[in-house]
Amino acid sequence: GIRAFCLSRGLGDVYKRQKHLYESLEGFDKTTVIGPDFSTRERTPTVSFVHSEYSPQEVCASLAKHNICAWDGHFYALKAIQQLGLESRGGVTRLGISLYNTKKEIDRAIEVIKSI
Secondary structure, eight states: EEEEEEEOOOOOHHHHHHHHHHHHHHOOOEEEEEOOOSSOSSSEEEEEEEEEESHHHHHHHHHHTOOOOOOOEEEOOOHHHHTOOOTTOOOOEEEEEEETHHHHHHHHHHHHHHHO
């Protein structure tokens, strides 16, 4: 079942992929990662970011052209988005990672975001 699948994939691998995505986006000139880093494993498997030239909706549309699913908006954290001054530009772009995402898929998402 699902428990066996989770154990076979290894939750540690998911953590490594999340951290890799976070650190890659953090290193790009045109992206700013929003939220805490992955210095602790007590973190949700999502990475939120903003692009300096494109709105979150435009970033999601670009990713969708490459069959990469991402979301845009405030994700029920409207007050936080307002405090960060991001509401007028549409919030943030968010990518989620799960057990079934491979390193190759994460690397492809990173390359597409880098090219935007």
